Amino acid sequence: MPFETQDLKKAGLKVTLPRLKILQILESSSDQGTHLSAEDVYKALLEAEEEVGLATVYRVLTQFESAGLVQRHNFETGHSVYEIATGEHHDHMVCVDGGDVIEFTDSVIEKRQHQIAEEHGYELVDHSLVLYVRKKPQG
Amino acid sequence: MPFETQDLKKAGLKVTLPRLKILQILESSSDQGTHLSAEDVYKALLEAEEEVGLATVYRVLTQFESAGLVQRHNFETGHSVYEIATGEHHDHMVCVDGGDVIEFTDSVIEKRQHQIAEEHGYELVDHSLVLYVRKKPQG
DNA sequence: TTGGTTGCAAACAATTTGCATAAAT
DNA sequence: ATTTATGCAAATTGTTTGCAACCAA
Numbered sequence: 001m002p003f004e005t006q007d008l009k010k011a012g013l014k015v016t017l018p019r020l021k022i023l024q025i026l027e028s029s030s031d032q033g034t035h036l037s038a039e040d041v042y043k044a045l046l047e048a049e050e051e052v053g054l055a056t057v058y059r060v061l062t063q064f065e066s067a068g069l070v071q072r073h074n075f076e077t078g079h080s081v082y083e084i085a086t087g088e089h090h091d092h093m094v095c096v097d098g099g100d101v102i103e104f105t106d107s108v109i110e111k112r113q114h115q116i117a118e119e120h121g122y123e124l125v126d127h128s129l130v131l132y133v134r135k136k137p138q139g
Numbered sequence: 140m141p142f143e144t145q146d147l148k149k150a151g152l153k154v155t156l157p158r159l160k161i162l163q164i165l166e167s168s169s170d171q172g173t174h175l176s177a178e179d180v181y182k183a184l185l186e187a188e189e190e191v192g193l194a195t196v197y198r199v200l201t202q203f204e205s206a207g208l209v210q211r212h213n214f215e216t217g218h219s220v221y222e223i224a225t226g227e228h229h230d231h232m233v234c235v236d237g238g239d240v241i242e243f244t245d246s247v248i249e250k251r252q253h254q255i256a257e258e259h260g261y262e263l264v265d266h267s268l269v270l271y272v273r274k275k276p277q278g
Numbered sequence: 279t280t281g282g283t284t285g286c287a288a289a290c291a292a293t294t295t296g297c298a299t300a301a302a303t
Numbered sequence: 304a305t306t307t308a309t310g311c312a313a314a315t316t317g318t319t320t321g322c323a324a325c326c327a328a
Contacts, residue, residue, distance in 0.1 A: 014282060014327055038318080053285045058318060060283095074215045078293090079317060093256065096264055104259070108251045113270055116245055117232065122272035125235055129268045131252055133261035153302050153307060177293080192310045197293060199308095217318095218292060 011067035018052045021045060022060050026070060026084050033101060035073060035081035073128070091129040150206035157191045160184060161199050165209060165223050174212065174220035174240045214240070214269060230268040237274075 004023045008015050025044045029036050036044070038057050045052045061082055064070040070082045089110075090103040109129070117124040143162045147154050164183045168175050175183070177196050184191045200221055203209040209221045214233045220240070230248075232241040248268070256263040 056284055102259060104255060106251055106255055109248050112245055112247050116243060117270055117272045120241055121275055123275050124270060125273050126271040127269060130266060131256055131263060132265040133256045134264050136260055136262050195309055
């Protein structure tokens with residue numbers, strides 16, 4: 001039994017073709033470090049000759065998110081993008097020249113974020129950090 | 140000549156009542172550290188007995204952003220919020236329940252961001268940090 | 279069989295735009 | 304007199320939902 005099937009069952013979701021296909025698309029995009037929007041997934045399905053409605057894509061992505069299978073990000077683009085949840089948190093560094101994306105985590109920052117939230121009487125639920133950088137001359 | 144008028148002229152925008160009023164509303168909200176959505180501004184205008192269309196509010200806010208008069212933020216709330224541009228950098232903490240926004244800066248995090256960029260051979264140009272928090276029980 | 283799942287179309291919310299009118303310079 | 308701004312309604316975009324038909328367990 002392929003691991004996609006297991007993942008779905010574990011999430012209490014029936015194993016259907018649309019869900020399997022969407023999961024595969026997200027996985028292969030994850031290999032390339034890409035983040036897909038609902039539209040992107042929908043187009044990928046069409047290219048794969050799969051007849052799946054856009055509404056289903058949205059529903060499945062939402063279910064996957066609730067199940068912890070994927071993570072949703074709302075960058076400043078006006079629409080959500082999804083990526084397979086690895087369990088490991090990371091932030092993003094984006095090169096303003098090439099557009100390269102580097103993933104990183106930093107325990108100092110992570111810790112401070114919790115402290116800051118606490119200091120204001122809150123508990124940290126999530127966070128979004130993006131560093132915009134430029135390659136140093138003579139890098 | 141009031142500074143609102145100067146700001147508008149400097150931005151190449153005609154000085155109209157809607158624009159003056161919207162600028163004032165944003166300023167007073169800024170004093171309270173609040174971030175307003177287009178709807179919020181629209182409601183504030185109605186309360187002030189100003190007959191301004193919602194479309195105009197959106198147009199004016201967009202123009203203000205292009206002119207650098209205000210900053211637009213897209214938090215995970217589903218709609219944009221605006222604040223007067225102060226020139227001084229700060230990050231945001233957004234309450235996932237009420238949507239309240241708290242501004243903060245933290246020198247530890249600021250410094251680490253520079254270090255991280257350096258460690259990867261980049262120089263930090265800009266960054267965006269949003270903490271999503273929840274009020275602690277017994278706050 | 280039976281309850282979860284899908285597709286479609288309609289419903290929505292936030293935001294944008296076309297156009298005729300109105301106001302600023 | 305020109306140019307730009309406004310209001311309204313209609314259009315767009317991204318996303319959600321109602322419902323009948325459908326399919327996995």
